[in-house]
Amino acid sequence: MVGAVLIRLHGEFDLSCVERFEDELGGVLERETQALTLDLSGLRFVDSTGLRMLITLNGRTNKAGIEYTVLCGEGAVRHILRETGLDGVLPIVSPQGAVPRSDSPV
16 A cells, blocks of 8 residues: 655646546556645646546545645646636645635635
8 A cells, every 4th residue: 555645747737648647647546545645836837638637636536535635836827726716626735735715606
């Protein structure tokens, strides 16, 4: 059994990297991981495909009983999460600690 796993994303999280991301996740989720942190602080851009992957991963980790955390600093990606209301859905933390949930109705 694996304790905690950290996956760091860099650059852009879009359709072009979904297959590699899914391959990496398959290995992590198959090892009976207890906690998974997805570090988005190295991302410059995320599109709707990347957002869908974040939401899908949230559901998969909940179903598997894995503690899931999304690490995201300030910047373009954090702005997108705030504007879409996903910061009220996903378990987001910043390097400074917990991120307050948005006021979005999502």
